[in-house]
Structure formats: C-alpha cells, structure tokens
Amino acid sequence: MSVNIPRGTQDILPGQSEKWQYIESIAKDVCRRYHYKEIRTPIFEHTELFKRSVGDTTDIVQKEMYTFEDRGERSLTLRPEGTAAVVRSFVENKMFGMADQPVKLYYTGPMFRYERPQAGRYRQFVQFGVEAIGSEDPAIDAEVIGLVMDIYKMAGLKKLKLVINSLGDAESRTKHREALIRHFEPHIEEFCGDCQMRLKQNPLRILDCKKDRDHELMKTAPSILDYLNEESKAYFEKVTAYLDAVGIQYTIDPKLVRGLDYYNHTAFEVMSEAEGFGAITTLCGGGRYNGLVQQLGGPESPGIGFAFSIERFIAAMEAEKVEWPIDKGLDCFIVALGDAAKDRSVSLVHELRTAGLSAERDYQDRKMKAQLKASDRQHARFTAILGEDELTENRITVKDMAEGSQDQVPLNELANYLKTKMEAN
Template identity: 65%
Template sequence: MDIKVPRGTQDILPSETGKWQVVEELIRETCSLYQYKEIRTPIFEHTELFTRSVGDTTDIVQKEMYTFQDRGDRSLTLRPEGTASAVRAFVEHKMFGYPDQPVKLYYMGPMFRYERQQAGRYRQFVQFGIEAIGSADPAIDAEVISLAMAVYQKAGLKKLKLVINSLGDTESRITHKKALVDHFEPHIENFCSDCQNRLQKNPLRILDCKVDRNNSLMATAPSLADYLNEESAAYFEKVKEYLSILNIPFEVDPNLVRGLDYYNHTAFEIMSAAEGFGAITTLAGGGRYNGLVEELGGPDSPGIGFAMSIERLLLAVEAENNKWADLSNLDVYLIGMGETAKKKTVELTNVFRQNNITAEMDYLDRKIKTQMKSADRLKAKFVLVIGEDEIEKESAMLKNLSNGEQQLVPWNELVEKLKNSI
C-alpha cells in the first residue's frame, strides 16, 4: 500500500525546518519587545465556540471546518483560527480580572480548514496571531498593526501594502445592513445560494463573495464609509493618525470586508506587492472585535488582533528573492581512523557537546575523503582528525575549514581552543 501525506498537508523536512525556526524565533523576539505573552490552547474545541464567534454564515463554518463526534457524542472541531480559542480562554480563566489591562497574548500553531490547496495555503497550516483584549483605545489598534508589519520587515520583506477600513460600531452596521438588503434584495436571485442565505443574516458578507465578485451590483453597493456615525468616524480617524505617527503607510479601502462575523471598527490586511507572488496577495489580516468576549460569556472587554500564515510569509520571502542566513550550526566534525581512534572520537564528541560545542562524527565507517565531503556538506567550521600518530601524541589535528589552517592540539586543550576559535 502506497501511503502518502494527506491532501492539503505537507512534510517539512530537515532541510527546510531551519527557516521555520528562524521565523518562529523572530516572532517570539518581536512579541517580547511589544510585551505580548504566549498562550497555548487545545487543537480542538467544542464546535459551538466557532459557530458562535466566527459566525454560522461564514465560509469557515459552512464549508471548511473539520468537525467530528467524539465517543461521548460531543461535537468537536479542529480549530480553524486562533482568536476564538484565545478569547474563550480569556473568559474561562477570568483574565479580565488581571490588574494589568489590556491582556496581550500571542499564539503560534497548526490550524485546520478544508479548502482547495493553493500556493502557500494548506488544509493544515501554521498560524501566528496576537490578541490585545481589554482596551478600546485606537492607539492599541495601531500597535497591533505595527507588530504585524515589524514581523514582515524583520523577515526582510520590503514590498508590503497595508490596507485598512472601518466596519463601524453596531449602530453604523445596522443602518448599513438595511441599505445593503434594500440594494441586493430585488436581484438576489442572480446571486449564488450562499449570498441568498446571507442576505437577511449578514449582507455585508455578500461583498466578500468570491463567486459573485464581478456582479455589477457589487460596484454600486452602499459603502459602509457613508454610514459611519460620528463616533465610528472619529475612531477611524484616530487610528489613521496613530499609524501616521508610527510612519506606517496605508491605503483606505472601503470595500475591505474581513471574512469573520466578529469584526467591527478597524479592519486591515497586509499584502505582498512582490512581482510573481501570485493571485492571492494577502499575507495577514485582522481587526477589532468589540462584543466577542460578551458573546462568549465574559464582561465588556473590547479586543483587537490579527493572524498570519507562516507558510505565506516564507513564500513572500522567496518571492522577493531574499536569502536566508547560513543556518548551519555545526562547530566541529570528528574523524577517527582506526578502532582506537574511533573510541576517542566518541568520547570527544560527547565532551564537546557537554561544553556547548556542536559536534558530529561518522557512524558508517566511511573513508576519510568521504567523511571530509560530509563535513563540507554540513558546513562544519572545523574538522578534527585522529589517527595512529595522534593517538600516540594524545592530540588531534584540528583544521579550520574557512582558511585551511591546521594545527596539532592536545586533547585536554581542545575545548578551550574550539571555544576561543568559534
């Protein structure tokens, strides 16, 4: 039986994991600078969490979730996104009672959506996201966007575009919703079944439809910007002002609609403008979700966050032809010629590792020329050779592979010599 990786998933091989580790460390360092702390939530949750928070009219809930019944006949779902789980944990563990607000969280881990596989998009993908819960200050909106931009810039991306919009508060959205229904209802039979189902429940989602995006009614649909009340408009102006203070360029797109029901006020997407990146340019998206904490049983705690795909980030780095730094960390490759020498290389390999010197040796009893090629492929900084002569002198021949210099070093001086040289 020929068993292969499931469709929409991938194996990340050792030759690639170094890039992932660099990005993951970069993310953790950036979150530390901004004082966001890591939260780790279960990979599966009760299905109701996502139907209530993400929205039962969204593509995620209707078409993309991996849902199953467990042995207790409970409906569980592999998490399709991270915000719902983070907010559920915020409520369950009463983090709204913490003395320091807002509570600033980040997460990084696998998410699951049943969708068509495309470049950088998988059914199991790794998502990094942050949540700032407990503040309605537009300055925190700017900070959240700033952190996302910082991650991409530290990864070497320069061709970025930030697009923002305001979805308004509840009052603004109710007024706009009525205008949308009046606009689409007379011709709704010309739209897909999803749009027809969304007309009364959430007509804003019609504007995000991929099937009917070219329908002429889309271009003439009432703009939410025209229905923002004074408070919502003032909030959005503040967000734009803070972004300007942070020297973050942006474009306002009144048609930007995030695909999750819990968004309100600020919404944003970061896109790659790199040539050849692909038809789908979005790298990250997020926004404000005032009301979600209350929806999940908590007190009034406004929040904002974003999520980005690590796969998409790596793809964008490649699209800009950026080179990753040398990820090799092998300090010394040991070669022992003969049984006695091999025993000494086993001993020294262990000694080096105990002294935080990365070391590797041959375990296939290959010829010295083949072992030297292996050391070169592994990008070792030094090669250490022990033969009969070295055994007699209780020394080893240490060769610097960067300049070809070599010298005989007593065994008891090797650790200090390597540490000083490295």
Template identity: 70%
Template sequence: MSISIPRGTQDILPGEVEKWQLIEAKARELCEKYQYQEIRTPIFEQTDLFARGVGDTTDIVQKEMYTFEDRGGRSLTLRPEGTAAVVRSFVEKKMFGYPNQPVKLYYMGPMFRYERPQAGRFRQFVQFGVEALGSNDPAIDAEVISLAMNLYKEMGLKKLKLVINSLGDKESRTAHRNALVNHFQPRIGEFCQDCQNRLEKNPLRILDCKQDHNHELMKTAPSIIDYLNDDSKAYFEKLQQYLTQLEIEFVVDPNLVRGLDYYNHTAFEIMSDAEGFGAITTLCGGGRYNGLAEEMGGPETPGIGFAMSIERFIAALKAEGIELEINQGIDCYLAALGEEAKDYTVGLLQKLRLAGVSCERDYLNRKVKAQFKAADRLNAKYVAVLGDEELANNKINLKNMATGEQVEIDLTQFVEYFQELKR
C-alpha cells in the same frame, strides 16, 4: 501499497524548515519587545466555540471545518483559526482580572480548513497571530498593525500594501446592514445560494463573495463609510492619525470586509504587491472584535488582533527574491582513524556538545577523505582528526577549514581549548 501525504498538507524538510524557524524566532523576538506573551491553546475545541465565535454564516463554519464526534458523543473541531480559542481561554481563565491590562497575547501553530488546495492555501497551515484584550484605544489598533508590518519588513519584504477600513460600532453596522438588505433584496435571486442565505443573517458577508464579486450590484453597494456615526468616524480618524505618526503607509478601502463575523470598527489586510506572487495576495488580516468576549460568557471586553500565514510569508519572500541565511554550519567535525579512536570520539563528541559546541562524527565507517567531504557538506568550521597513534600519545589535530591552518592539541585540554577558540 504506498502511503502518500494527505491532500492539502506538506512536509517541511531540513533545508526549508530553517526558514520557518527564522521567521518564528523573529516573531517571538518582536513580541517580546511589544510585551506580548505566548499562549498555547488546544488543537481541537468544542464545535460550538467556532460556530458562536467565528460566526455560523461564515464559509469557515459552513463549509471548511474538520468536525468529528468523540467516543463520548461530543462534537469537536480542529481549530480553523486562533482568535476564538484565545478569547475562550481569556474568559475561562479570568484573565480580565489580571493586574496588567490590556492582556497582550500571541500564538503560533497549525490550523485546519477543508478548502480547495492551491498556491499559498493548504488544509493544514501555520498561523502566527496576536490578540490584545481590554483596550478601546485606537492606539492599540495601530500597535497591532505596526507589529505585523515590522515583522514583514525586518525579514526583508518591501512590496507591501496595507489596506484598512472601519466596520463601525453596533449602531453604524445596523444602519449599514439595513441599507445592504434594501440594496440587494430586489435582485437577490441573481446571486449564489450562499449570498441568498446571508441576506437576512449577515448581508455584509455578501460583499466578500468570491463567486458574485463581479455582479453590478457589488459595485454600487452602500459603503460602510457613509453610515459611520460620529464616534465611529472619530475612532477611524484617530487610527489613521496614529498610523501616519508611525510612518506606516495605508490605503482606505470601503469594500474591505473580513471573513469572520466578530469584526467591528478596525479591519485591515496586509498584501504583497510582488510580481508573480499569485492570485491570493493577502499575507495577513485582522481587526477589532468588541463583543466576542461577551459571546463567550465573559464581561464586556474590547479586543484587536491579526493572524498571518507562515506559508504565504515564505512565498512572499520567494517572490521578492529574498534568500534567508540558514546554513550556518557546525563548529567541529570529528574525523577518526582506527577502532580505538572511533570508540573514543563517542565520548569526546558528548563532552563537546555539553560544552556548547555544535559537532558531528562519522557513523558509516568512511575513510578519512570521505569524512572530510562529509565535514565540507556540513559546512564545518574545524575538523579534528584523531587516529589510534594520536590517541596513544594523548594528542588530537585540529584543522581550520577556512585557512588550512593545523595545530596539535593535548587531548585532555581539547574541549577547553575549543571553547576558548570559539570565544
């Protein structure tokens, strides 16, 4: 009986995984420039962390989490997102006491959600995200958005659309919440069961419903923009001012709500406008979550962050026809003729690698012609040919695969010669 890969997961093979590595390397490089430091949290956490942090009215908590009981009877969950765990660590490790504030962190790793697999959506997926904790300045919101936009742009994406909204402070959200309840309550029976359950708990989530998004009441629902108090309006206007200053184009969408309960003030999504990208156009989403640290038992700490799917990032590159240069080839291939020469190349290969040279040799006892073909497939810049006769004379032949030029080198000086050749 054959064993196949679990539904909603994927194998990322050589030739493809290098694209992931390029994106991850660019993300780390940008984070270093922006002064965000990496944090690595457990792949599983206490279930209560996500129920409290993400929100028990969300689809993630209600339907999508991989939850299990360990041998000690504790309820644990594979992380469905990154922010809750980062904030838990921030509180538990008392990062609010660090001298450098705000605390600026990034993470990269697999997340897990039990949902229907489709193009750009997997049950195990990889997220890159950043979190900035400790500042209420809308300038840090603009910085977080600019980091995400710059990552996409530096990898070559052009067909991007930034959508922003304000969910307001607590006072604004309470006023808007009451208006939503009054708007939907008379006809809530026409909506799905999830929406009926959300009416009292979190009516804002009704606006994010995929099943009833075409209902006429959705089009006439009260807009949060109309319920922003003066402070929330000023905050949102300042954010727009900063984005304009950073030359980042954006669209204000009063209907944009994020799928997690902890958002307030700034909410944003970056979408792909590339033709043929697919039905799910969102590449990245984020927003401000003042109050989440207090929910985790910590002091009052404002926060802002985003998360992006690497899978959708790669899909967007494909939709725009952007090919990442991944096959850089190797520096040298050692071709051996004769048993003594083959034995010698084992040690020579090690010396070259320790000297910083990327290299390979034959392990299948192939003829010299087949070894040259193998060198071509590996895109080797040079092929070093060593036979038993050359070994006896302490010589090795080196061929430049681009020019065809060949030189004979003293074997004892070969590693040093090749290092100098690379320089």
C-alpha cells in the same frame, strides 16, 4: 501498500524547517519588545465555540471545519483559527481580572480548514497571531498593526501594502446592512446560492464572496464609511492619526470586510505586492472584535488582533528574494580512524556539544576520504582528525576549513581551541 500524506498537508523537511524557525524567532522577539506573552490552547475545541464566535453564515463554519464526535458523543472541531480559542481561555481563566490590562497575548500553531488546496493554501497550515484584550483605546489598534509591520520589516520584506477599513459599531453596521439589502435584493438571483442565503442573514458576507466578486453590483455596493456614526468616525480617525504619527503608510479600502463575523470597528490586511507572488496576495488579516468576550460568557472586554500564515510569509520572502540568514554549517566534524579513535570520538563529540558547539562524527564506519566528504557536505567550520598516533599522543589534528590552516591541539583543549578560533573570526 504505500501510505501517502493527506491532500492539503505538507512535510516540513530539514532545510525548510529552519526558515519556519527563523520567522517564528523574529515574531517572538518583536512580541517580547511589545510586551506580549505566549499562550498555548488546544488544537481542538467544542464545535459550539466556533459557531458562536466565527459565525454560522461564514464559509469557515458552513464548509471548511473539520468536525467530529468523540466517544462521549461531544461535537469537537479542529481549530480553524486562533482568536476564538484565545478569547475562550481569556474568559475561562478569568484573565479579565488581571491587574494589567489590556492582556497582551501571542500564539503559534497549526490550524485546519477543508479548502481546495492551491499555492500558499493548505488544509493544515500554521498561523502566528496576536490578541490584545481589555482596551478600547484606538492606540492599541495602531500598536497591533505596528507590531505585525515590524515583524515583516525585521524579516526583510519591503513590497507590502497595508489596507485598513472601519466596520463601525453595531448602530453603523445595522444601517449599512439595510442599505446592502436594498442594493442587492432586486438582482440577488444573479448571485451564487451562498450570497442568496446571506442576503438576509448577513449581507456583509456578500462583499467577501469569491465567486461573485466581479459582479457589477459589487463595484457600486454601499460603503460602510458612508454609514459610520460620529463615534465610529472619530474612532477610525484616531486610529489613522496614530498610524500617521508612527510613520506607517496605509490605504483605506471601504470594501475590506474580513471573513469572520466577530469583527467591528478597525479591520486590516497586509498584502504582498511582490512580482510573481500569485493571485492570493493577502499575508495577514486582523481587526477589532468588541463584544466577543461577552458573547463567550465574559464581561465587557474589547479586543483586537491579527494572524498570519507562516507558509505565505515564506512565499513572500522567496518572491522578494530575501536572503535567509540561516547558519546551515556545523562547528566541528570529527574524523576518527581506527577502533580506539572511534571509541574516543563518542565522548569527544559529547564534550564539544556540552561546551555549546555543534559537533558530528561518522556513524557508517567509512574510510577517511568518505568521512572528509561528509564533513564538507555538512559545511563544517573545522574538521578534527583523530587517528591512532594522535590518540597515543593525546592530541588531535584540527583543520580550519575557511583559512586552510592546520594545528595540533591537545585533546582536552579541543573545545576551548575551537571557541577561541570562532570568537576571533
């Protein structure tokens, strides 16, 4: 009986995994420059965490979570997003008591949502995210947005669109909520069952509905920007002023609400405008979540963050045909001829690796021609040939595959020779 990979998941094979490593290395380097530190949380958490933070009325909680009972009859859920777990850790480990605030964190790892698989959307996917918790300064909003834009810029992406909005504070959202109910209620029977249920529970979620997004009432729905109080307006104006100050271009979209209940004030998405990228253009989403720390049992600690899918990042890179600066080559392949030379090649490869070089040898007992072909396939910068004569004379023949030159090198000088040649080039 054959066993296949579960639907909505994928194997990241050699040749592809290097792309993931490249993106992760860029993201981590940018976080280092912004002084964000890595946090690692469990892949599964208590189900209640996501119900309380993400929201009972969201598609994630209602339809998409992978939830199970353990042997102690505790309800656990594979994490569908990263913010809730980071905030839970922030509270549980009393990071709000640290001297330096806000606490700046980043994470990366697999998330799980039971969705219909399609291009760029998987049931297991990998997110990279950032959270800054402990400040309500609008400058930190601009910093977080600038951080993700720097990651995309460093990777070589250019066809991007940053969309922002303000969801306002609790007072502003209450007034907007009432306006949305008045707007949709007379014709709510024309909407899907989910929207009908959300009308009274959380009418803001109607604006995020994928089924009814083309309904006429969606186009004329009340804008949150018309219901912002003076404090919320001033906050949003400050955020946009800081973005202007650092030269980050953006578009204000009053219909941008994001799909999670914990957002307030600043909300944003980064979209790809690359030709042929696909119908789902969102690369990254984020926003401010004042109140979430208190909701999970901590003190008042306002926060803001974002997360992006590495799968969609890679798709955007390929849509823009950005060259991957990934070194796929090998420093040295050792061709060994004869039993004694093969035995010596085992320690010789180890010596090269210990010296910091990537090295390989033949493990299939192949002839010289086949070993040379293997060296070519692995794009070896140098091919070193060790036969019985070379072994007797304590030397090895080294071919520079780029220059086409060939030298005789003492065996105990091979690592230094290769490093010197590589540094010269």
